[in-house]
Amino acid sequence: xxxxxxxxxxxxxxxxxxxxxxxxxxxxxxxxxxxxxxxxxxxxxxxxxxxxxxxxxxxxxxxxxxxxxxxxxxxxxxxxxxxxxxxxxxxxxxxxxxxxxxxxxxxxxxxxxxxxxxxxxxxxx
Amino acid sequence: xxxxxxxxxxxxxxxxxxxxxxxxxxxxxxxxxxxxxxxxxxxxxxxxxxxxxxxxxxxxxxxx
Numbered sequence: 001x002x003x004x005x006x007x008x009x010x011x012x013x014x015x016x017x018x019x020x021x022x023x024x025x026x027x028x029x030x031x032x033x034x035x036x037x038x039x040x041x042x043x044x045x046x047x048x049x050x051x052x053x054x055x056x057x058x059x060x061x062x063x064x065x066x067x068x069x070x071x072x073x074x075x076x077x078x079x080x081x082x083x084x085x086x087x088x089x090x091x092x093x094x095x096x097x098x099x100x101x102x103x104x105x106x107x108x109x110x111x112x113x114x115x116x117x118x119x120x121x122x123x124x125x
Numbered sequence: 126x127x128x129x130x131x132x133x134x135x136x137x138x139x140x141x142x143x144x145x146x147x148x149x150x151x152x153x154x155x156x157x158x159x160x161x162x163x164x165x166x167x168x169x170x171x172x173x174x175x176x177x178x179x180x181x182x183x184x185x186x187x188x189x
Contacts (some may be wrong), residue, residue: 006138006141007162009163095158111132113132114130
């Protein structure tokens with residue numbers, strides 16, 4: 001062990017977002033302008049289970065917009081699961097692009113652990 | 126063996142830990158994931174990092 005980094009996820013990759021939606025059996029994200037309770041939002045919209053309004057990802061800015069009225073119009077856990085799945089799929093995509101192998105394990109607290117094994121030829125990529 | 130371990134919590138926050146790298150090479154190794162995932166909110170350099178980071182470059186090569 002030599003280096004530990006904590007990262008707040010920003011959704012900027014449409015391919016990884018699509019894979020995350022597939023993983024959770026949600027519909028494909030669609031680029032559109034949708035109405036929220038206050039105003040409208042443009043970006044990749046995802047319909048979460050039992051959410052009144054879609055969640056909209058502005059992948060250019062890494063921003064997410066939604067209106068769930070502090071949980072009354074949509075369970076925040078669904079959005080968190082989508083962000084978690086996005087992180088998993090984004091890491092898998094990036095590792096694959098580098099030619100590294102990835103192992104995935106579900107942990108008892110609900111976290112997902114990915115172990116990327118660096119091949120000798122890729123150590124300094 | 127050189128590995129990068131990522132734990133993605135249920136709220137989407139990621140924790141990346143490098144293993145088996147010497148000195149600052151761990152930073153280079155995980156950089157592609159850090160920039161791909163989002164904003165770094167904290168970083169912790171471990172004892173292993175500090176032990177190796179001050180070695181001259183030729184010594185680093187011999188270690189690997």
